[in-house]
Amino acid sequence: MKLLDQIRSYTSSRYHVWLIRGIAIVVLGWAYIWSLKGLKVNPELIKTSLPYMADFLMRLWPPDLSILDVAIKALIETVQMSLWGTTIGAILSIPLALLSARNLSPLWLRWLASLLQNAVRSVPSIILGLFFVAATGLGAPAGTLALGIYTIGYLAKFYQEAIEAVDRRSLEALQVSRASWWQIAQYGILPQVLPLCLGYTLYMFEYNIRAASVLGVVGAGGIGFELVSYIRGFEYNKATTMMLVLLVVVTSIDAISSQLRNKFKAD
Missing domain, CATH: 1.20.5 (Single alpha-helices involved in coiled-coils or other helix-helix interfaces)
Structure with a gap:
């Protein structure tokens, strides 16, 4: 039974x-x-558009290597923008993530910090670029600040998830010993989340190099500015050179950052 x-x-x-x-x-x-x-x-519209798509691709080839020096110079500026933008965003994301974590902060503070995160994430990077171009003028400073603010919305969320996933027993041990809020964050959370957060930061740096090329549309410096200028001037062969240089660098950085992220996970 x-x-x-x-x-x-x-x-x-x-x-x-x-x-x-x-x-x-x-x-x-x-x-x-x-x-x-x-x-x-409309499948029929896509079918009739194929010749125009093929014509556009044919205009991109062959690349004009005479502007290779211009492409490399613009690319260096893009990497510099991404490096500083990611660093600024990562530094500002740390306190916001700590305030958003449910295992560290009270409900009202978590709600305010999460609202700020969502507000930053809801603003497209192109709008941030326009805002800082209006504030600082055309060029790399506007793109760097836009990337920094854009980074906060994502890294703060990634850091928050990492903080909330830490071992509760270590936090309870510190709470029993009457450690302060900052001591809990410093000794109970930081050692556990540091490798994961470094991996997130490297991923964001890699992503920001691509995002910087989009910000060039609004004149925020970097390789995107040169790329858009060539496309608007119908100089497609020069635009191809810019895209190929960007492809090589993004692929290289992706390979390096992947190895570093795996090293952090192993440690």
Whole structure:
């Protein structure tokens, strides 16, 4: 009798699992169909656009290597923007992440800090670029400040998630010994989250190099400014050189940062 009850319980639980999975698949399928209808995709329009797309790609080749020195100079400026922007954003993200963590801060303070995080993330980088161009003028300073503020919205969230995932027992031990809030953060949290946060920061630095190229649209310096200038002037071969140089550097930085992130995880 006991065995029969166990079989019934097991069968019932499996039935509920399959039912939930079935409902989830149906809802997900409906969401994709609904999204596709909202996009109003016209296959015939895509088909007729293929010759124009091919013509655009043909204009990009071959690259004009005569501007290689200009591309390298612009790329160096982009890396400098990304380095300082990421550093500024990382430094400002630390207190915001500490204030947002549920295992460190009271509810009202977490709510305010999370609201600030969401407010920063909701502003597109292009808008930040326009704002700082208006404040400091065209060039790299505007792009650096825009990247710094843009970085806060994401690194603060990443840092917060890392802080909330720390071992609670170490924090409870410090709380029992009546350690202060700053001592808990310094000795209980920082040693545990530092490798993970360094990995997040490297990833953000890599991402900011690509984001800096977008900020060039509004004149915020870097390789993006040169790239947009060439495209607007219909000098597609020179634009190709810029994109190829950016591709080589982004790929190289991605490989280096991946190795460093794996080293941090191993440590």
